[in-house]
Amino acid sequence: MAKPIVAIVGRPNVGKSTLFNKLVGKRISIVEDTPGVTRDRIYAEVEWLNYRFTLVDTGGIEPESEDIILKQMKRQAQIAIETADVILFMVDGKEGLTATDIEVAEMLRRVKKPVVLVVNKIDNLKLEDNKFEFYSLGLGEPITISAALSLGIGDMLDEIVKYFKDKEADDEEEPLIKVAIVGKPNVGKSSLLNRLTGEERAIVSDIPGTTRDAIDSLVEINGEKFLFIDTAGIRRKSKIKEEIEKYSVIRSLAAIDRADVCLIMIDATEGVTEQDEKIAGIAHEAGKGIVIVVNKWDLIEKDDKTMNEYNNKIRTALSFMTYAPIIYISAKTGQRVTKLIDLIKYVADQNAMRVKTGILNEVISEAVMLRQPPVEKGKALKIYYATQVLTKPPTFAIFVNDEEIVHFSYDRYLENQIRQHFGFEGTPIRLVYKSKKED
Known part of the structure; x- marks a missing residue:
């Protein structure tokens, strides 16, 4: 089931970022230290009472401001509001109600x-009545924090x-592949969707996206059903004029979360941009199947070296997803x-693949024989056994004598060995180490 999205909005300096960091700071600090993935993060996953949701931080809203930075913040907040399932409206309990709060409230209604x-900065009981x-x-009863x-x-x-409770039954498991077409504006997402759902295809139906303004297209191709999730659909229906590409990451969150496979679209005439890196990073962290789609290839003057040169540039910029x-x-x-349709199906199968425990342990044992783990903190790492615990993405629990001494380089070595034997092309894989006392 897709995780709900909660957007924190409000005027500047009411404490939005403080709350965001309080809720997700630990989770942010332990994600991969991969360049381009976690930079300028405005979103993170939060868990509470067995619910998981995506929290989106926004800049402060100043509705009537002509300041370019504040106008950009407002634009970002509007996009987050449009995409969100629940809006957390924060006000300042010490400063009290302002004209800007009233204008933001009107926009939210x-x-x-x-x-x-949420009334913030209520640091003691004496301030409780400020609510x-x-x-x-x-907007209902204020909650003081x-x-x-x-x-x-x-x-x-x-x-x-x-x-969130009414959303439990929203997504029933269906025998189809869910595909999100994501990328920065004007990269050709709508054109690709139109090509994929062209008249030669059997279009089953157009479905309003779950709690979104996007239109999902359920298409049958050669007996296989695909649900194409069109992030461009959100933008077409939006009244917001996007001059700043940065905020398209917010639009991508929901689509990526619902998908099995993400098509990361890149404009061949521009190459990989910082925005492309951020969107790709979201899909990578979410554990989705990924295909990097370079569009507008017909506009590029080519020789026998052109494709290799482009490949190298993409692999350098998106070094955290060499598997895609x-x-x-x-x-x-x-x-x-x-060919892209065939590739989507192949990557979806790789993302959902499960390997047998016996064969997995043979591969791990052989890898350890070929290269012994390095000694860390004066202690030698021992690997007892491994098993696959999840798919989408494939996740492996590896039982060791001390999980604290697993070196980063050896973790990557084991991942490469698993990929070498089983493939897993187009999907991230996760290795989770668990300490186990030796019998």
């Missing part, structure tokens, strides 16, 4: 989505997850689109 009104003036916003002191956070999260296949297409002419 128009979107007709659940809003949790009453915020009833006038007409102190993000800095971690007061009232549990009550706030309880209120947020109340809105690269395909060069033209959505406009249809070049290699049929």
Whole structure:
């Protein structure tokens, strides 16, 4: 089931980032130290009462400001609101109600989505009564918190997850491959979708995206069903004029979360941009099957070295996903689109692949014989056995004498050995080490 999205919004300096860091700081600090993946993070996963959701931080909203930075913040916040399932509206309990709070509240009432009104900076009981003036916003009962002191956070999260319960039955498992087409604006996502769902295909139906404004296309191709999740559909229906590409990551969150396979679309005429790196990083961290799709290949003057040069540039920029296949297409002419469909199915199978425990342990044992683990902290790592515990992405538990002494380089070595024997092309894999006392 797709994780709900919760957006934190409010005017500047009310404590949004403090709350964001309080809720997700530990999770952020332990994600991969891969360049380009976690830089300028504005989203993270939060877990509360067996619910998982994606939290999106936004810049402060100043509705009438002409300041270019504040206008960009407002644009970012509007996109987050449009994409979110629940909106966490934060106000400043010490400063009190402001005209900007009233304007933001009016904007939130128009979107007709659940809003949790949070009064921050209530650092002691004497300030508790400060919440009453915020009833006038007409957004329900204010919840008082102190993000800095971690007061009232549990009550706030309880209120947020109340809105998730009706979503449990939203996504029923279906025998189809869900494909998200993601990338920065004007890379050709709509053109590719139109080509994939062209008149030669049997279009089963157009389905409103789950709690989104996107239109999903359920298409049957050679007896196989694909659900194409069109992030461009959200943008077409938006009244927001996007001048800043940076915020398209917010649009990509929901689509990536719902997908089995993500098509990371790159404009051949521009190469890999920082925005492409961020969107690819989201899909990588989410454990999705990934195909790197270089569009507008028909516009490139080519010789016998061109494709190799492009491959090298992409592999350098997206060094954290060397496992992802690269395909060069033209959505406009249809070049290699049929091959892309075959590649989507192959990567989906790789992402869902399971290997037998016996064969896995033979591979791990052989890898250890070929290269002994390095000694860390004066202690030699011992590997007892391994087993696959999950698919989508393939996840392996490796039982060792001390998980704290697994060196990063040896972890990568074992991952490469597993890939060498089993493939897993197009999908990240996870190795989780667990300490086990020797018998």
